Amino acid sequence: MLHKTQGIVLNYIRYSETSIISKIYTSAFGLESFIVNGVRKPNSRFPIAYFQPLTLLNMEIYFHQKRNLQRIRWMECSYLFTEIPTHIYKMSVAQFLTEVVIHSIKEQEKNEPLFNFLKESIIHLEETNENISNFHVSFLIQFSRFLGFYPMNNFSTANKYFHLGEGKFHSTHSNPLYELDEKISFEFFKFFEMKYEQAASHILGYQTRKILLDAIIKYYQLHLEGFRDLKSVKVLTEVLK
Incomplete structure (x- = not known):
């Protein structure tokens, strides 16, 4: 038909x-x-x-x-890109987003909210004149909501260590393999409700961003079967250095 x-x-x-x-x-x-x-x-x-x-x-x-x-x-x-194909930073972010989506979405069924989120994210990347160094971090956390493993927002002064396997904050840091330290956990928490416009003005050092990105990718791998290492990460982190 x-x-x-x-x-x-x-x-x-x-x-x-x-x-x-x-x-x-x-x-x-x-x-x-x-x-x-x-x-x-x-x-x-x-x-x-x-x-x-x-x-x-x-x-x-x-x-x-x-x-x-x-x-x-x-x-x-339906939309002519002029920035993404010619802007090295936007091109690198776009390649990363593409690889993430390919490894994440397997469903052959209608999901209009997810489609709209992806479309709006792509258009925002194309149109923005703001800093995009944190765009991919914000995208990953927002995207996880549609994939069914959005982190539990239970951060507090008592619960300040994020557990990647359980998807929530703990009061102790007893398993470094799966629990983020206090600094990275706090940065992770900051992005929970952060929109792209807010992420653009959020100050995050290169090394901290790299550690946070690696942690979020590991979070995806723990919660999404078949999510492999991403080839585009190395290029992206170097470009945004």
């Missing part, structure tokens, strides 16, 4: 000499894979640029629930 939907491109792989298979997170059906024939030909009706990561699309698709590969009848770019 023919359906209209919005989409966020995650990646694509080559398929035969002129075709590709692209993973796109859609507003109507969640994560779907699309086979696009002839897109690598010079006269293709769909520019290959449409399939760059995080491209926002309006689409008409032929959707069949029992098929692993869907097809696209029509598509257009």
Whole structure:
């Protein structure tokens, strides 16, 4: 059946000499894979640029629930990026976000709040003129809410050590393998309700940010089956140094 939907491109792989298979997170059906024939030909009706990561699309698709590969009848770019493809900092953050989403989302079902969060985050990254050094940290914590393991906000003067495995703050620091120290726990807590605008003005040293990012990635790995080490982390931390 023919359906209209919005989409966020995650990646694509080559398929035969002129075709590709692209993973796109859609507003109507969640994560779907699309086979696009002839897109690598010079006269293709769909520019290959449409399939760059995080491209926002309006689409008409032929959707069949029992098929692993869907097809696209029509598509257009719904938002033209000018900053992300040319700004080294934004490009590095975008690559990181793409890798996180690919490793996190497996569901093939509609989740409009999650789709809107991703879309709004991408547009904010494109449009902001503020500092983005903490953008990825804020994104990870907000994203965990939609994935079902948002940390418990029980921080207090008594409970000041965050336990990565249990997702809440403890009163003692007895297991350094899974519990963050007091300083990093407090920084973690600060980001819980922090929006992107607030994160932009939050002062965080390079080393502290790196330790915090490593801790959040470990938190994802403990709570999300199959979440692997991220290749984009090294580049991102160096660029934002």
